[in-house]
Every structure is written in C-alpha cells, then in structure tokens.
Amino acid sequence: MTMRDVTSDGRTPAVSGFPSRRRVLRWAGGGLTLAALTAGTVGCEDDAVDVEDPGNAGGDEPGGGGGKEAGADGNGNGQAPEPLWTKPTSAETYGDNDELVAAGGVVIASGSPLAALGAATGEQKWSLPGGAVPGAPLLLSEDTLYLASSEYDGSVIGYDPASGKETWRSRLGKEYRQPRPIAVDGEQVYVIAEILEDDGSSKTNVIAALNSSTGRVAWKEQRDVGTEQNGIHADVRGRHLVYTDFKKNLTVRDTAGGGQVWTHKTTKTNYGFFTVHQDLVVVPQGNVLQAFNLADGKEKWTLEASDGALFREPAVLEDVLYVADSVRVMRAIDPRTGKQLWKSEALADAGLQVPRQYVKAGDTLYGATDLDKQGGIIAMDASTGAVRWTFNDKTGDYHGWLVATDGKRVFALHGKKLHALPV
Numbered sequence: 055m056t057m058r059d060v061t062s063d064g065r066t067p068a069v070s071g072f073p074s075r076r077r078v079l080r081w082a083g084g085g086l087t088l089a090a091l092t093a094g095t096v097g098c099e100d101d102a103v104d105v106e107d108p109g110n111a112g113g114d115e116p117g118g119g120g121g122k123e124a125g126a127d128g129n130g131n132g133q134a135p136e137p138l139w140t141k142p143t144s145a146e147t148y149g150d151n152d153e154l155v156a157a158g159g160v161v162i163a164s165g166s167p168l169a170a171l172g173a174a175t176g177e178q179k180w181s182l183p184g185g186a187v188p189g190a191p192l193l194l195s196e197d198t199l200y201l202a203s204s205e206y207d208g209s210v211i212g213y214d215p216a217s218g219k220e221t222w223r224s225r226l227g228k229e230y231r232q233p234r235p236i237a238v239d240g241e242q243v244y245v246i247a248e249i250l251e252d253d254g255s256s257k258t259n260v261i262a263a264l265n266s267s268t269g270r271v272a273w274k275e276q277r278d279v280g281t282e283q284n285g286i287h288a289d290v291r292g293r294h295l296v297y298t299d300f301k302k303n304l305t306v307r308d309t310a311g312g313g314q315v316w317t318h319k320t321t322k323t324n325y326g327f328f329t330v331h332q333d334l335v336v337v338p339q340g341n342v343l344q345a346f347n348l349a350d351g352k353e354k355w356t357l358e359a360s361d362g363a364l365f366r367e368p369a370v371l372e373d374v375l376y377v378a379d380s381v382r383v384m385r386a387i388d389p390r391t392g393k394q395l396w397k398s399e400a401l402a403d404a405g406l407q408v409p410r411q412y413v414k415a416g417d418t419l420y421g422a423t424d425l426d427k428q429g430g431i432i433a434m435d436a437s438t439g440a441v442r443w444t445f446n447d448k449t450g451d452y453h454g455w456l457v458a459t460d461g462k463r464v465f466a467l468h469g470k471k472l473h474a475l476p477v
Contacts, residue, residue, distance in 0.1 A: 398439025
C-alpha cells in the first residue's frame with residue numbers, strides 16, 4: 055500500500071490564521087524563492103504574534119526575564135542567568151527543531167560551513183566546508199551525526215559528532231536525487247529522495263531504509279504522486295516508522311520491509327507535529343489531542359482543549375507529555391493515559407509566547423518560542439508550569455529560537471547568535 059495524501063491550504067495553526075514565517079522559510083529551504091516569500095510575510099507574522107506588553111514582559115536589559123515567580127529564579131532575583139558564552143555562528147536555519155543539536159561535547163547549528171563548538175567554551179572544534187543542506191535535518195543517533203551530502207551527489211554521510219570525522223556513507227542510487235535522512239534507529243537510517251524521470255525532472259519520491267552498518271539499501275517504497283519530500287517530520291519506535299509532511303496525513307510504516315501499516319488524516323492546523331511515546335503516537339488535531347496505537351492506528355485516548363483553543367507542538371520528555379495551546383495554557387500529561395498532571399496559565403499571565411520546542415534539564419523545562427518580542431527561551435518549573443525566567447538577546451532578529459541541551463548547559467540559537475546558558 056502507499057499513502058494517500060491531499061494538499062493542505064498552507065496556513066499555520068495560529069489563532070490569527072496568518073502563515074508562520076518559520077514555515078515559509080522551511081518551504082524556501084525546499085526550493086522556493088526565499089526573498090519573495092520572506093518579503094511577503096514579514097508584516098503578517100509580526101501582526102499575528104505581537105501582544106500588548108504587560109509591564110514589559112521581555113525585560114529592558116539583555117537577558118532580562120519576564121513572568122517572575124518568587125523563589126524560582128535564574129540568578130537569584132528572577133532574572134535570566136547570564137550566558138556562559140555567546141558566539142556568532144554560520145547558522146542557516148529554516149525553523150525546524152532538528153537544526154540545533156548537542157552531542158559528543160559539542161553543539162552544532164545547521165549552516166555553511168557546518169561548525170561544531172565546544173559545549174563548555176564555545177570554541178570551534180571542527181567544521182565542514184560544505185555545511186548542511188538547507189532544510190535538511192541534523193540527524194543524531196547515539197554516536198553518529200547523519201547529513202545529506204552538501205555535494206548533492208546522492209550520498210548520505212555519517213560523522214563522529216565529537217571529531218567531525220566521516221564514519222559512514224551510503225548512496226541510494228543514481229536514479230534518485232537529493233536523499234535526505236529523516237529518522238534513525240539502532241539498525242537503519244531512513245531517507246526520502248526524489249525519483250528522477252528520463253528528462254531529469256521528478257514527479258514522485260521514494261522512502262527507503264539504509265543499513266547503518268553497511269550502508270546497503272534495506273528496502274525502498276515509492277510514494278504517491280503529489281506527496282512531498284520536503285517538510286518531513288519523522289520518528290521511529292521498534293518496528294514502526296512514523297512520519298508526516300504538509301499533506302495532512304500521518305503515516306506508519308513497518309521498519310522491517312517498508313510496508314504501510316496505517317495512515318490517518320490530520321487537520322489543517324497540524325502541519326506535521328506529533329510526538330511518540332513507547333507504543334503510542336500523540337497528535338494535535340485542532341482543539342483535540344489524540345493518541346493512537348502504533349501497531350494498528352486505533353485511538354487510545356483523547357484530550358480536548360477549552361475555549362476553542364488549538365493545541366500546538368507537543369513533546370515527551372522523561373515520560374511526561376508537555377504541550378501548550380493557542381491561548382497560552384500549558385499542560386503536563388501522562389502520555390500513556392492522557393491524564394492531565396497539571397495545567398498552568400503562567401505563560402498567558404506573563405504575556406509570553408507559546409513555546410514550539412522543549413528540552414528538560416533537572417527540574418526545569420525550557421521552551422523556545424518563534425519570534426522574539428514576547429519570547430525567547432522560557433524556563434518553567436517542570437512540576438507546575440510556573441515561569442521562572444525568560445532569556446532574550448533583544449536583537450530583533452526575525453528567526454525563531456531553537457534550544458538544545460547536553461544536561462549541563464542549555465544552548466539557545468537565535469539567528470546567527472548561539473548562547474550557552476547554565477542549567
């Protein structure tokens with residue numbers, strides 16, 4: 055079987071309905087004209103995300119915190135901690151959460167050249183002149199960083215993240231173009247690639263598995279005409295590869311042979327966001343959060359938002375599901391049952407933006423927002439959702455924030471500035 059996709063209307067899951075700048079940039083990374091798209095969306099997104107600043111929620115000083123909670127602080131007074139270091143980068147990000155990674159004692163932001171900075175000092179440890187392919191992820195396994203080849207020669211390459219040395223290479227075949235890794239497990243690297251026609255054009259694409267030891271093709275399955283090879287979000291658990299694109303489908307394939315197990319429609323407010331926990335995939339569907347069994351696609355539980363709010367990007371960290379909605383209510387949920395552990399309106403009370411990416415270190419949940427006027431990096435109490443502090447570099451850069459952690463530090467990327475914050 056092959057997945058049956060339909061075209062989405064290209065609008066973001068925001069209350070305003072305006073297209074997100076980071077989504078437009080992501081499309082541009084897939085081959086659209088960046089300058090024209092950016093120029094056409096700047097005014098819309100700024101209007102869509104700006105809210106009245108209640109008492110200067112972002113703070114006046116660099117690194118200033120908003121939404122102060124008594125006894126929950128960064129440097130003793132409710133303000134964000136000072137960065138351990140701040141470095142300029144060659145970052146060329148398009149808004150996805152897989153464009154900033156930390157592993158092997160280094161932190162890497164997608165860009166050209168691709169540079170790895172020492173986590174402790176920010177000093178450059180290594181670089182790759184060709185850099186990362188725009189719009190392609192930095193895909194990490196336990197000990198390998200997988201990249202689409204910047205030579206556009208059809209290769210997928212694995213590197214040691216600590217040293218930058220090449221450790222693995224595979225090529226899907228000359229009849230395929232621009233293979234991009236989308237997910238990895240202990241045995242295979244999963245890629246999407248265009249299928250070339252005789253005239254050099256491409257109307258279809260293929261999903262394939264590459265053996266992570268030998269580089270050999272384990273299996274490949276052609277996808278339907280009209281499906282996209284860009285904007286893929288994917289994850290893998292056991293024998294199930296889960297992925298979405300902009301076509302409003304959630305698809306699960308068998309990792310052993312590539313056969314489709316099931317597919318479900320998603321709403322126009324989803325755009326590929328999901329998270330996986332054990333044998334469940336959790337998907338925001340407008341004002342409903344749904345969990346499906348990976349094995350058969352049957353619904354396991356449903357949680358409904360109040361007041362017509364739309365659920366945003368979810369994340370499971372240390373067996374807890376964290377998700378915010380469009381009216382800035384934050385929830386912690388047991389991903390196995392859908393039972394709500396806590397609910398917080400601290401983001402709304404502080405006039406802050408909704409995070410779209412999360413990491414956790416110790417007892418603190420760190421969220422990265424889109425544009426930066428009422429956002430940046432928001433530190434929250436992981437047990438209550440209370441806002442501890444916010445960090446904002448006040449550059450006004452239109453790029454969204456990205457966040458990663460090595461457990462000892464939190465790395466915040468904004469445009470071409472990379473900050474290391476203490477946890």
